[in-house]
Amino acid sequence: MQKITITGNIVKDAERRRNSNGKFFVIFRVACDEKWISGTETTYYDITCADGKRTQYLTKGTSVTITGTLRVRITEGNNGHTYVNLYIYPGLRDIAINGSRKTRTNEEKFQKKDFKA
Numbered sequence: 001m002q003k004i005t006i007t008g009n010i011v012k013d014a015e016r017r018r019n020s021n022g023k024f025f026v027i028f029r030v031a032c033d034e035k036w037i038s039g040t041e042t043t044y045y046d047i048t049c050a051d052g053k054r055t056q057y058l059t060k061g062t063s064v065t066i067t068g069t070l071r072v073r074i075t076e077g078n079n080g081h082t083y084v085n086l087y088i089y090p091g092l093r094d095i096a097i098n099g100s101r102k103t104r105t106n107e108e109k110f111q112k113k114d115f116k117a
Contacts, residue, residue, distance in 0.1 A: 001069060002070045003070070004069075004070040005067040006032050006045060006066055007064070008030040008031050008032035008063070008064065009030065009031055010030055010060055010061065010064060012028065013060050014059070016051060016055065023050075025050055026058065027047065028046075029044055029046055030045045030047055030064060032045065043086070045066075045087070046085060046087045046088070047087075047089075047090065048087065048089055049089065049090050049095065050091075054095065059100065062098075062100040063097075063098035063099050064095060064096060064097055066090050066096075067090060067094040068088040068089050069089045069090075070086065071086075071089065072085070073085045073087065
């Protein structure tokens with residue numbers, strides 16, 4: 001079994017879906033930036049997990065750390081290009097919500113407002 005841990009930002013709000021057995025699950029995408037001397041490289045991971053109580057917090061811009069099983073799928077698009085898709089299947093306890101851009105912005109406003117000289 002391959003386990004991977006990533007930290008990145010959610011690209012789009014999580015979507016709740018139902019499988020053919022009637023059970024709910026959640027999908028979302030996480031972008032991880034890696035900085036190099038020549039610039040920044042972004043890798044996208046598709047995340048699928050069981051539906052849980054915390055999924056309402058999986059919104060665009062939220063920073064998360066995820067540990068799960070890695071799956072790689074190679075597909076060919078209608079345009080003839082080959083695509084590599086990276087999927088991670090975490091357990092609900094393997095998703096840590098680090099915060100959101102909104103939270104950091106509000107904290108910064110709070111600090112600036114309350115500590116003015």
